[in-house]
Amino acid sequence: MHYVIIGASAAGISAAETLVRLDPDAVITVVSREKDIAYSRCLVTYYISGQISRDAVFIRSDEQLRASGVRFIAGTEAVGLDTEKRHITLTDASAISYDRLLVASGASPVLPDIKGIKGLGVYTLRTIADADSIIAEMTESKAVTILGDGLVAVTAAMALNKRGMCVSLVGIAPHILAGFLDSRAAGIIQNRMTEAGIRFYLGKSFSEVNRDAGGRLNSVTLSDGTSLEADMAVIAAGVKPELKVFGETAVAVEKGLLVDEFMETSVPGIYAAGDVAQAYDVVRNAPVWNPLWPHAVEQGRCAALNMAGRKVRYSGSTNMNSLNIGxxxxxxxxxxxxxxxxxxxxxxxxxxxxxxxxxxxxxxxxxxxxxxxxxxxxxxxxxxxxxxxxxxxxxxxxxxxxxxxxxxxxxx
Amino acid sequence: MKQVMIDVSRCLGCKSCELACAVVHSESKSLIGSVFEKKKPKKRVCVETGDKITFPLQCRHCEDARCIDACMSGAMFRDAETQTVQVNPDRCVGCWMCVMVCPFGAISQQREENTVIKCDRCVNEDVPACVQACPTKAIKFIEIDAFSRDKRNQYLINFRFAEEGK
CATH class of the missing domain: 3.30.390.30 (FAD/NAD-linked reductase, C-terminal dimerisation domain)
Structure with a gap:
């Protein structure tokens, strides 16, 4: 039996480790588009803030990964799928055949269509490589403007503030973290962040990113005409499921890749887990896209159990968040x-x-x-x-x- | 494997377990000594109060531990040798995700250190300190193989109907 897993983060690692346990004789291949694998995405802002080292971002050591017996292909993306021949193709044009496939490809940051957004000084924040780039560029007392009002934007704002940067946060919603907080709770956190020196521009977006003749970022113009001086901009305006591997293949997608109670997609033999997947939500009693670390780990394990032939129902997710801000x-x-x-x-x-x-x-x-x-x-x-x-x-x-x-x- | 089980019908709420837990986790491992320690030792068991019952609650070391799934920093782990759930304070970043998901509310936040603590089942002791300290034997350390389904159920029934004396 050859199991192929796309993605080596929470869901992918959890699934691979479960398969090793259930089916020690199976061949397991994990493909990751990132060079760095088995690290915690949730920790990258802690790394930027300086609270932890780069090494501490990793949740498995190279030694542990080697000892697992799993074949890891890192730094190569799965970009194609042939469901008839049962193989995936990678960026280097090589093909890997599978008996069962788990798509745990996660999500990718959304880059809104804003004039001048592509170029020097503008960063997304999802991967450890993104964090490396931001750390290399961040300078004390320089100005950074963050676009976004969700958890990544808020934690990035606190991290860069801790590093001495002058942080402005620009968000479309009337208050931060509107995806799960009411205005009262968000207001208390905003007050604490304001005390720390972060400035808020809410109910607004970027209308233009301005650069000098050399292409270097110098300011951003907001939707209400306000101009903010900026040496760096971080775009944290949400993520979308990474579905590149499906290409033209028909598969049921809503906000995320739809899965049944056994974590199987609409294509038989192909399972999904983690931030790419949209699974059952117990509170809303419907499939809901809840891209959260704990769900990714649980879904990865559940998908692996079913891939190995155990019929195990996913117990369901719910939106939940824990913050420790200031x-x-x-x-x-x-x-x-x-x-x-x-x-x-x-x-x-x-x-x-x-x-x-x-x-x-x-x-x-x-x-x-x-x-x-x-x-x-x-x-x-x-x-x-x-x-x-x-x-x-x-x-x-x-x-x-x-x-x-x-x-x-x-x-x- | 041995597990800590609670016979709630015997618990008087005396909190001897809390004291013993704090002491065994102190530097000096003595009651008098721990009082004078710079960093006050902390208990990992909490005697909770219900309607007409008291219940010494500590980490249940769940088989499907939600805290391990939720831990995004790799601090919470299952110890291969003892099969208990343990937390590595060096890796804990104080995100409180485990606190958010523990259905028993058995994980405590340490605000100053920005880490969590929980019952480690006294893995370095023969018998957990809370078990040794309990004067009424409400907290028992029992071999799980010998602990039949019937006995398990009896513990649950005692918990549910303690105040009715059923």
Missing amino acids: GISLVCAGIANSELPDYESFYLSDNNSTYKKLVFRNRKLAGFILLGKTEKSGVLTSLVKHETISPTQKDKLLGGHFSYTALTGPDH
Whole structure:
């Protein structure tokens, strides 16, 4: 049996390690377009900030990878697929045949169509190579403008601020992290970031990136006409699933590559996991694209189990995020940022250091935001994934009792 | 493999386990000594209060550990020898992803160090400190093979109906 995996990040590594365990005699090949493999994408902003070394970004050592017996092909991208002949083609035109294929190709940054965006001084931030380029170019007290209001933009802003750069953050949404936070929680974090020296330009975008005669970046013009001096620009305006390998091959795609409960795509024998995949979401009860590290690891393992012939259903994902920004910790899960008609929001605490919001829908905990104090938040995340909660549990939650014992003991 | 099991009907909520846990994780490993240590030792077990019960809760060292899946820095890992879930503080960056997913709420944040701590099941001791310290034998360290399904269920039933005395 020859298993081929495209991608060597969270999902790809998790799948490869699972296959090694389940099927020690199988041949496993992992193809990665990146030269550096088995590192944590989530750590690249920690690397930029100087909190950790470049070596610490890697989650497996070369020795561990060698000892696994898996064949890794790094620095070569899978760009073609022949489902009849069951092989993929790589950038160097070589072909690799497979019995079962896992597409864990992740996602790629979106580069919006903005005049002057391509060229010197403008960076995306996804890979360790991106981080290397930014680190090589960053200079204390120089100006950096970040386009984006999501997690990458926010953590990059804090990292470059820590390195002494003058950071401006430009985002289209009215507040940061609007994908999962409400304006109140986002406001508390924005205040902390403002205190650190970061300037916000929200509800705006870039309209033009301006360069001098030598092509060197010197400023960006915003959609409202504001001009910001910039020595560097970081584009963190979202990512899209990396589907290059499919080329002309017909495959079901919505926001991500659609998979069934066994992580198989609409093409039999081809599985998908991680940021490329759109799998079942337990809160929304539908396939939802939730490109998050924990889901990638779990999906990679689940896909591998099914590729090896075990019928294992994916337990489902949910949107969830954990932040530790400027000493403020925040955990949220499920749906907690919208005021929809049949959702009931309760605010257990709301001051400048703690914010606790619980959102219920029918007999379920639909979501929550805990800011400041985030202990035992996992108990709530686990409840969000549950089918229903009892009236007793709801009372306990509203009383601020989040412990496992309080919520699952007698009478529940 | 031995596991820590809780007979909730026996727990009085005396917190001897918490004290013993902190002491065994101190420099001096003695109660008196640890009081004078510069860095106060921290407990990894927490006696939680429910309606009419108390429950000494610590990491369950899950077989499908969500904290390991969620750990994006490679700090949380399964120890090959003991099969327990352990955290390497040198790799922990304080992202609190494990805290976000632990269904038992058994992982504690250390704000100053920016790392997490949790029960290490006293892998260097013959018997975990909490088990040794429990005066009512509510915390037991039991060989899992000898621990039948029936017994497991009895522990769960005790947990659910402790206050009714069923």
